[in-house]
Amino acid sequence: MNRLTSLLLTLLITSTITSGCAPQDSMSNYFAIDTNHGRMVVIIYDETPGHRDNFSKLADEEFYNGTTFHRVIQGFMIQGGDPNSKDDDPYNDGMGDPGYTLEAEIKPELINRRGALVSARQGDQVNPERRSSGSQFYVVQGGQPLTEAMLDQSEQQISQALGSSFAYTDAQRNTYTTVGGAPWLDMQYTVFGELVEGFEVLDAIALAPTPGTTGQGDPRLRDMPLEKIEMTVTRLTDYTPSN
Template sequence: MITRLFFALLILATLSGCNSDKSTYALISTEFGDMKVKLYNSTPQHRDNFIKLAEEGFYDGTLFHRVISGFMIQGGDPDSKTAPAGQSLGMGGPGYTVPAEIGALHLKGALAAARTQNPEKASSGSQFYIVQGKPVTDAELDNIGQRAGRPYSDVQRQLYKELGGTPQLDFEYTVFGEVVEGLEVIDAIAAVSTNPQAGNRPLSDVKMTVKILN
């Protein structure tokens, strides 16, 4: 399975244009461990914006303020740096949005831009989420692909069934990177206790720092 999955990932990366040798990597550090993420060159506006904010220290001290087990972990709200316990978060940002660059899928480990509802599907200037997701069936993929008018390929189906993810978000949000090391950290954060009345904010703050590696 590992060998087959490895080659499937290579094929998918080639098809999506995300396998450049000159990719930029970032390290998202938390008390649960580090996640090394690869930023996609196929989403240059999101890539460059994330690099800019990280190098400015924008993310340092922010929280993973919305955590839903089996779905995703979300952070990047600057208001979370000083928010008292129990306060709902998710509306803060740098004061601008990023144009949509939709294409890559929401497999486990996908780094994607959060957004509010808007016709252009423009992304939040800073908030992002990392997919945990769950295994997906062919029937689910059939339904999603039919609704979107974009059927999934055999390779994409294999990846979703073996890795898991959140295909219901495909074609709606911009995926601009992926976790290449530290998938277990996603699971650890997703397992923390949260307060549903505060937008699924963890009961104990999960802080992050973000560093660009190259």
């Protein structure tokens, strides 16, 4: 066997071994969230590796399949991912998890813009480290585009809470004044991804009738859709964004 043939064979073997053992960070970060209202597609950020790996693991294990969006608030957000929502007791929805929480990965560059994918969590009183739920998340719907004055106020509130100066970048301000979001939640919750497709589905779920919007049903379930909105979450291995 001459040197060229030997080299080509070595490269072929190496390539085969490498492609058969792809590391986690080479896998797709795109996931489909399918509901009876249609499909949303999200991308999970590499900037939040703990949340990326956790969401990926749960999705690949089909943990989310059959859970619901148990809390929807028009103009604000939709929340889901609670394993308790798989049972027939609506009163325990929002209180479940996989048995663990996640260390916060809160970053100033990741904001609660329209379409942001964010970890839910317990309040500061019982969770001062702002650790994330192991599975529950919300997607920001947002209402109308925000004004500069609203963002100024948000900056002041965040700076006061942090005990240090906080300011949005020009790009972040442009995002909020163009597409909207929930800036009052910035620097409080871990933003770990965003919606890239299916904003009309997000809006449809946020508009789902609830006891709070219709006066029907149990007022204790104020923000729970009257009709169950179940989800199936799957990794998209061959997804290409349309824009």
